[in-house]
Amino acid sequence: MARWFGRSRSRGNDKAGDAAEHEHLEPLGVSDDLRLAYGRTGDPKLLRGSIQAAELALEVYPVTDVRHAAALSSLCMLHRLSWERDHGTADLIKAIDYGRQAVDKSPPGDPELPRHMSSLATALQEAYDRTEDEESIDEAIALYRGCLDLLPTGGGTGQGEERVGQESNLANSLLRKGRKSGDSAILNEAAEHARAALRDTPDGHPMHAVRLVNLGGVLLGLVQNGHPEHIGEAEDMYTQGLRELPAGHPASAGVRQTLAMILGLRIQFGI
Structure with a gap:
């Protein structure tokens, strides 16, 4: 299963954003930090705080800013994490909705698009595990294939490692469908x-x-x-x-x- 527990590359996209992040005020940066802390501690208050900061990022950044799509993708992942914790159906529905918006609103050339696609695919795979809805696993497989088409081949770089992760994710989705x-x-x-x-x-x-x-x-x-x-x-x-x-x-x-x-x-x- 794909889990992006590293920091978003969309943080600090301009000088103003860099300065705000330095002051711990940049909302995507705050959301990332809280999510990472949640990954270490499992404290649900940190997860809720991360969601609130990502929601603020949606208001701060216009649709034309790559950080708007990054905030949508973060909300996809965060609601999926909330689903994994509490198994509230509403969280899984929100995860898929935010994930689709992130992919749809990612501007041309957005380097984060493979991450947005992967986050949505993982949420769809979770939905398939719950419902065995064939359309969900087929869409997840198509998204993971799309990630591989976008990511460069070769190891030794961060993107190379991401490609390996997507190979593994695609294998797991195909296994579900094949079984x-x-x-x-x-x-x-x-x-x-x-x-x-x-x-x-x-x-x-x-x-x-x-x-x-x-x-x-x-x-x-x-x-x-x-x-x-x-x-x-x-x-x-x-x-x-x-x-x-x-x-x-x-x-x-x-x-x-x-x-x-x-x-x-x-x-x-x-x-």
């Missing part, structure tokens, strides 16, 4: 993108273990869809991912359960 439809072609495409994301994530990177597990999940989906030849690699990915996850990581228990399930599938398939 539901039972379409092996979609699952194979998901595996291609998951492999690309893992290949371009260096050893020791904080996301390396997660991307091992993500590839294992896609391969397991193929196994469950009638392709048991992938079971060995799926098991290897989960085993290595579990080894790399930090002690006490919340995903560890689920990975262990999946490894136990793979053992059961081996018995079932006689392999």
